[in-house]
Amino acid sequence: MIGELRWALDYRNRNGRWLARQAQRCGSRLLAEGRPRISRGAPDTHLVFGDDVYLYYDLGFFLDSPGATIEIGDRTYVNRRTEIICQDSVRIGADCLVSWEVMIADTDYHAVGDAPVSAPVVLEDLVWVGARATSRRSHCARCLVETSPAGERRPTSSARASTPTGGSWSPIPRWTR
Helix, strand or coil: CHHHHHHHHCHHHHHHHHHHHHCCEECCCCEECCCCEEEECCCCCEEEECCCCEECCCCEEEECCCCCEEEECCCCEECCCCEEEECCEEEECCCCEECCCCEEECECCCCCCCCCCECCEEECCCCEECCCCEEECCEECCEEECCCHHHCCCCCCCCCCECCCCCEEEECCCCCC
């Protein structure tokens, strides 16, 4: 009884319940250290959370066009000062770790040549995004997204793509529990 009461009064649970009311779909046990900024610059935007999602404080979710959707999968952890900027679709899969000061954006907010202004971002299951990484208009499956100091390029032999900040993406082994 006391344990249940303590759980219900915990600020992470209260913030999670508040955030669940802002979302279109929310799984069980959403925990949030703080209340994230949610900017909805257009109607008909969607925020979706899976089960056992843990969000640290000072996060920002920016849904900037009609139909914009941010999805965060089961058992995913998003650390402090992370911003997710969406005009189309950003999907983070299950069992992902997003480190601090990460920016995930599906848009550049301007056109360059024939390139589209926005394209979906998909981070599939088991992705680890390192500190201060930037992921724009990309797709990553079972990989590590890292940044390198001063933009120094350190591609690995198994790199799938380069991040715009000069880091590399490489596959990581399946996590064990």
